[in-house]
Amino acid sequence: MNNVLIFVEAENGAAKKSSLEAVVYGAKLAAQTGGQAVAVATADLAAAHAPEVGLYGADRVLHAANVAQPQAAEIAQLVAQAAEQVQAGTVVLAKSIAADLAAAQLGVKLGAAVATNVATLPDLAQGFVIGRAAYTGKALTQVNLAGPRRVLSIKKNAVGLSELPKAGALESFSPSLAANPIQVKEVQKQTGELLLTEADIVVSGGRGLKGPENWGLITKLAKTLHAATGCSKPVSDMDWRPHHEHVGQTGIKVSPNLYVAVGISGAIQHLAGVSSSKTIVVINKDPEAPFFKAADYGVVGDAFEVLPKLTEALEKAM
Numbered sequence: 001m002n003n004v005l006i007f008v009e010a011e012n013g014a015a016k017k018s019s020l021e022a023v024v025y026g027a028k029l030a031a032q033t034g035g036q037a038v039a040v041a042t043a044d045l046a047a048a049h050a051p052e053v054g055l056y057g058a059d060r061v062l063h064a065a066n067v068a069q070p071q072a073a074e075i076a077q078l079v080a081q082a083a084e085q086v087q088a089g090t091v092v093l094a095k096s097i098a099a100d101l102a103a104a105q106l107g108v109k110l111g112a113a114v115a116t117n118v119a120t121l122p123d124l125a126q127g128f129v130i131g132r133a134a135y136t137g138k139a140l141t142q143v144n145l146a147g148p149r150r151v152l153s154i155k156k157n158a159v160g161l162s163e164l165p166k167a168g169a170l171e172s173f174s175p176s177l178a179a180n181p182i183q184v185k186e187v188q189k190q191t192g193e194l195l196l197t198e199a200d201i202v203v204s205g206g207r208g209l210k211g212p213e214n215w216g217l218i219t220k221l222a223k224t225l226h227a228a229t230g231c232s233k234p235v236s237d238m239d240w241r242p243h244h245e246h247v248g249q250t251g252i253k254v255s256p257n258l259y260v261a262v263g264i265s266g267a268i269q270h271l272a273g274v275s276s277s278k279t280i281v282v283i284n285k286d287p288e289a290p291f292f293k294a295a296d297y298g299v300v301g302d303a304f305e306v307l308p309k310l311t312e313a314l315e316k317a318m
């Protein structure tokens, strides 16, 4: 039971960055336990992209070509069957809403201890003690996962991408999935190249932008930085921007390396969705705006003056 199984989610044929981080985590854990890091992916991962999974540390890649776009219950079934096949003591998933739901179901199926939002490798000298991000990333709780099996969902950007080249040999895998009694209807799916939850850089706008007609300032800066765009709740409530861009307690929670907030006051409900970002830059004309207290860098200024100059300077520099 020293092997580690990692579920790899894919989009447009390639593994998601968060899943590759989970592979890195799984490979490092397998090195600690003396087992193999085995990835499992569905038909959503194109065979041509499997070598990337090996590059980040997977010894083998089980490829379930008979499953595509699985929902949580299907992920739980196929991962449980793969875990039995490779005798995995630990199952690793990249944190997402579906992954956390699947993790809970996997815990029941495998009789395993479950931890979500995992931010550190385990301390095996003390049992299996991992650090979980808590209080929107402000604190780390230490948890000892007792028992022979564990299911971990890994916090985005907690591990980072580092190449640990392994064979990553593709093996055919055919799980048998029972019909899913719960069908989830997707109301709105983000399209476009950069997913907000996967992006390294996010540029968000708030009510300070005054209206949707000014959003070109945000999208131009985002394009220059190869960033995804987000917004505050009132902005999506007023339909200035689509709802899948709404960041915060009641929206998407992001943890990019860089979060740029423009014309957003920094209400506690917005901060709840962004405070685990590595670096926060705030642009606001009010020096008393609460967001400055959470910022690493701040610009007190009018967004309509600052953004064009900032974008122009970055275009020249990049």
Ligand SMILES: Cc1cc2nc3c(=O)[nH]c(=O)nc-3n(C[C@H](O)[C@H](O)[C@H](O)COP(=O)(O)OP(=O)(O)OC[C@H]3O[C@@H](n4cnc5c(N)ncnc54)[C@H](O)[C@@H]3O)c2cc1C
Residues within 6 Å of the ligand: 205, 206, 207, 208, 209, 231, 232, 233, 234, 235, 246, 247, 248, 249, 250, 251, 262, 263, 264, 265, 266, 267, 268, 269, 270, 273, 283, 284, 285, 286, 289, 301, 302, 303, 304
């Ligand atoms: C139960 C509950 C859940 C909520 N969930 C969320 C959530 O998930 N996400 C979320 O965002 N909010 C959420 N909210 C709303 C939250 O409390 C705030 O009302 C909201 O975040 C404010 O949005 P804002 O900062 O864009 O607008 P405002 O509060 O109006 O702030 C606009 C900011 O722009 C600045 N500004 C104005 N003009 C300029 C300019 N020209 N240049 C630069 N800066 C300028 C102002 O100084 C101000 O700081 C929730 C509220 C409740 C009650």
